[in-house]
Amino acid sequence: MGPMNTPDNIKPVRKAVFPVAGLGTRFLPATKVMPKEMLTLVDRPLIQHAVEEAKAAGIEEFIFVISKGKEILKDHFIKHEALTKTLEARGKTQQLEAVKSCEIPADKLHLAYQDEPLGLGHAIWCAREFVGDEPFAIMLPDDVVLGDAGCLTQMIETYNKAGGNLVAVMDVPKEDTNKYGILDVHSDDGKLADIKGLVEKPEPENAPSTLSIIGRYILQPEIFEKLSGHEKGAGGEIQLTDAMAKLIGEQPFNGLRFDGTRYDCGHHLGFIEANIAYSMHSPKIGSQVKEIIEKIANGTEEKIHVAAG
16 A cells, blocks of 8 residues: 555655535535535535545645635644643543544645635645656545545555556446536446546436546646646536546546445535434444434434423
């Protein structure tokens, strides 16, 4: 896993970019002041789930692409001296461990600013100076993957053998292809698909397949050259998919069918579904959550009446 297993001609992936500049309008009013990525999936913010997945995969540097006013996303991962001292003084060992577990050294966490909402491709371009001339991962915190091994861990294991560019993919219903970047596949062994083309949000009748990219990518630094023209694509935005398509033929480009279940926390139902799934899989509260869900579904939960005071 990690750089030691990487063939000499494949540069290791050490950095990850988190595009988190969006306003989260679907979740208003909850996101009026608080960034959407700070909404909690069970017991920790969405952004922390993404960072922990990256850490587990061996990522060493973290680049948040934010808009002004979202600096709290960085604050969450910086050491909080007063809180730490208070927890230590009170002997709150468990809470102290929870706080320390999400800390990132200040010199390993960077903020890049995206001043205008010009699309995912533009957000990635805004991180270019922090990434430099090396391969890097991209993680969209809206997409969470529940499984035995982290999605990015699986991707880096595959990348360390295959090199080039790699995207996480899953089959979507044919009628949903106009919501995703879709692969045109050259060959496919059921796990790894060799990509010959990418199409952003094609209508079902024009979709070359139903294999969709989800929010995990490993890309070579040449992507920044392809993004530098700031060409606008679908929806009038600078699309990452269009820039990636230009690398096909120049570098290896594969799609990995990952093990695990992906949940889209970018809308209410997906977010609720993810909270149910993750809480049911929690070793601490899973069995109790299952009981609660059964009671609510069956209409057998106890009604509590609070007397008017």
